[in-house]
Amino acid sequence: MKTLQIKAGKDKAVKQHHPWVFSGALETIKQNPEQGEIIKLVNAKNEFLAYGYFNNLSKIMVRAIEWNEETQVDDQWWKEKIKASVNRRQHLLNSKDTNSFRLIYSEADGLPGLIVDKYADHLVVQVLTVGIEVRKQLIAEYLFELVKPTGIYERSDATARSLEGLKASNGLLIGIEPAEFTEITENGLKFVVNIADGQKSGYxxxxxxxxxxxxxxxxxxxxxxxxxxxxxxxxxxxxxxxxxxxxxxxxxxxxxxxxxxxxxxxxxxxxxxxxxxxxxxxxxxxxxxxxxxxxxxxxxxxxxxxxxxxxxxxxxxxxxxxxxxxxxxxxxxxxxxxxxxxxxxxxxxxxxxxxxxxxxxxxxxxxxxxxxxxxxxxxxxxxxxxxxxxxxxxx
Structure with a gap:
């Protein structure tokens, strides 16, 4: 694993588990990680700080995701993070008067750049960072296995993607494409949602x-x-x-x-x-x-x-x-x-x-x-x- 060093005095935020590391906080990068590659962050004394994914096209050059040096950030790590986020919404998954809500909320759920919304039997995914982009299919396949939706549709058209050097990307990732209007339930009321063309992820x-x-x-x-x-x-x-x-x-x-x-x-x-x-x-x-x-x-x-x-x-x-x-x-x-x-x-x-x-x-x-x-x-x-x-x- 490649290592990036944070300048002396610039590591406080990472120690406090803030996930953003700006390019100005990093020493000159001697190794050249690939876009989205998992790297190790160390302080000026070469002491471990966190693991994160790299993007040299963004001002936020590293997004930290794991602070335990003994933990391996592999496919299983991603699956466990996704499962934990979904499990935190179990009461909503069991709700009888609401079937649409957010399953994963980016940094707040420890997955910077990944937003997943549930609309009845469909999931809508927004991918906002390179680290998620390069693992998009893995994430979609695991969500499909875990939540068992009819289909998973991508709505990655937010302007924030351009800050990551990414172009807009919309379309079906797995399963069946949603109809023009999907009926959802919220607070016991029915709403029709246009997943493909509606605002945000549809609603x-x-x-x-x-x-x-x-x-x-x-x-x-x-x-x-x-x-x-x-x-x-x-x-x-x-x-x-x-x-x-x-x-x-x-x-x-x-x-x-x-x-x-x-x-x-x-x-x-x-x-x-x-x-x-x-x-x-x-x-x-x-x-x-x-x-x-x-x-x-x-x-x-x-x-x-x-x-x-x-x-x-x-x-x-x-x-x-x-x-x-x-x-x-x-x-x-x-x-x-x-x-x-x-x-x-x-x-x-x-x-x-x-x-x-x-x-x-x-x-x-x-x-x-x-x-x-x-x-x-x-x-x-x-x-x-x-x-x-x-x-x-x-x-």
């Missing part, structure tokens, strides 16, 4: 628990669901007894899925409740029409793809929440979210506070939201936390 599984919790507030309320995508918040709110729900998304595919999901659950709707349009513009139009709502949900896409974009994103969050608050009266509720890893919960709350000030509204934060249990946050890798939200009340 936003990370809001499962929050959709149900926000719905607890919705009974007898007039609700506006912005950035609704497939209607997760919409359908949960209607199931909970909302008086009305308007759903807004700029994607025609999303609006079509909301329509299909109403029908799949035999829930009535009016066509004018489904609005294909920009959420920001729709909020402004409703102000001009003197519309009011009791509960508004804002679940926008990632507005800060990098740390450098955080300030711009906070201005966008502030304006978005400002437009929503203008449509809420006394006692009105605002559930607002950010899925940008660089935007911390305190930053989101500050953006809402600025928005409330400009809207002339006094706002309380009454509840906070985060990851469900199938999207764990690893203590040694805080970067695994990205989703956060708050429920606000106008007083």
């Amino acid at each position: 936003f599984l990370d809001q499962r628990n929050t959709r149900k919790r926000v719905a607890d507030y919705a009974k007898e309320l007039n609700v506006l669901d912005c950035f609704c995508y497939a209607g997760g918040f919409t359908l949960n709110a209607k199931k909970a007894g909302a008086k009305s729900v308007m759903s807004v998304d700029s994607s025609a595919l999303a609006i079509d899925m909301v329509r299909r999901n109403h029908k799949a659950n035999d829930i009535t709707f009016l066509e004018d409740e489904l609005i294909k349009g920009d959420s920001n513009n729709t909020l402004r139009r409703f102000q001009e029409e003197n519309r009011n709502f009791d509960l508004i949900i804002l679940d926008p896409p990632k507005l800060a793809p990098s740390r450098s974009a955080v300030d711009r994103a906070l201005r966008a969050y502030k304006d978005l929440n400002l437009q929503a608050l203008k449509l809420l009266g006394k006692g009105g509720l605002l559930a607002t979210f950010s899925c940008s890893g660089g935007v911390e919960l305190g930053m989101l709350k500050q953006a809402v506070a600025w928005a409330a000030l400009d809207a002339g509204k006094e706002v309380q934060f009454i509840e906070q939201f985060g990851h469900p249990e199938d999207h764990p946050i690893l203590a040694s890798f805080p970067e695994s936390e990205y989703l956060k939200g708050v429920m606000c009340r106008v007083i």
